[in-house]
Amino acid sequence: MKKILLIASALFILPLNAFSGDQASYNQWVSQFKAKAKSQGVSDATLNRAFAGSKFLPRVIELDRKQPESKITFATYEKRIVSKQRVNQGRHELKKHRALLNEIGAHYGVQPQYIVALWGIETNFGSNTGGFDVVDSLATLAFEGRRSKFFGDELMNALKIIDAGHITAADMIGSWAGAMGQSQFMPSSFLAYAQDYNKDGKKDIWGTKADVFASAANYLSRSGWKGDEKWGRQVSVPASFSKSMVDRKNKKPLSQWASMGVKLPHGGALPVANIKAGLVAPDGMSGPKYMTYGNYDVIMKWNRSTYFATSVGLLADAIAAGQ
Numbered sequence: 001m002k003k004i005l006l007i008a009s010a011l012f013i014l015p016l017n018a019f020s021g022d023q024a025s026y027n028q029w030v031s032q033f034k035a036k037a038k039s040q041g042v043s044d045a046t047l048n049r050a051f052a053g054s055k056f057l058p059r060v061i062e063l064d065r066k067q068p069e070s071k072i073t074f075a076t077y078e079k080r081i082v083s084k085q086r087v088n089q090g091r092h093e094l095k096k097h098r099a100l101l102n103e104i105g106a107h108y109g110v111q112p113q114y115i116v117a118l119w120g121i122e123t124n125f126g127s128n129t130g131g132f133d134v135v136d137s138l139a140t141l142a143f144e145g146r147r148s149k150f151f152g153d154e155l156m157n158a159l160k161i162i163d164a165g166h167i168t169a170a171d172m173i174g175s176w177a178g179a180m181g182q183s184q185f186m187p188s189s190f191l192a193y194a195q196d197y198n199k200d201g202k203k204d205i206w207g208t209k210a211d212v213f214a215s216a217a218n219y220l221s222r223s224g225w226k227g228d229e230k231w232g233r234q235v236s237v238p239a240s241f242s243k244s245m246v247d248r249k250n251k252k253p254l255s256q257w258a259s260m261g262v263k264l265p266h267g268g269a270l271p272v273a274n275i276k277a278g279l280v281a282p283d284g285m286s287g288p289k290y291m292t293y294g295n296y297d298v299i300m301k302w303n304r305s306t307y308f309a310t311s312v313g314l315l316a317d318a319i320a321a322g323q
């Protein structure tokens, strides 16, 4: 108990703005963090291996502090994210892994095209998982102090994942901000949702397709996904339509939207279904409008961006249309 208190006070006196970029103060911070992790049950072997030659990564701080680019339009984003090339590869991947995806889709109640679409957008079907050492990236961000608590917690989670034997520290690769493997799960999401679908004792979202697909499907399923509904659809609204009605949380039955003049893009009637929907217009009233169902809100839990969620839906539709 006394030891833990001493460790806690040692952490407390670390200046919040400890960022100086020098390896020596980073090393000092790491040795204090190792003591804290050890007190939470992480083994010495894991800690020594995970932090062997650990480096402060200035590039990670640079990326964290980068000013957001001037906001691109959804039309530009969609062209880039739901490209013809990605649609074609998505169709190819769905075909290639059809048996596995059908099985996992049925098991978790998630249509396979959504698993493939998320995989395609997150890491270009596993080909771009980020290339950063997750332990060093998270340690750099936790040390630097701007969001120290958040990244320190994620670092602790990452160490627990290594300690449990799911992946070695050397193979724990991800984005500069710690999103890991082919599904880009933060360590906390990994602990909550990752699956060992092929039952080899490891939840391997880096290299085992069955685990990658099942982990994504489990995330969606546990977040409220409905396997018998889609994400939403593009619609048209009357010229006089009030902008104040456009809100994904303003859910109304399809019949009510229909009575307000909402139609399919080319003027056909909305389907008759017992579904509640909201509306989004990522580029404003002059751009395309989309009716969004409950599954859209689930995708927003994965990534809180209407650009992202709408693109996942459109890519999933395009992939499924090729079957």
Ligand SMILES: [Ca+2]
Binding pocket: 195, 196, 197, 198, 199, 200, 201, 202, 203, 204, 208, 211
């Ligand atoms: Ca596994």
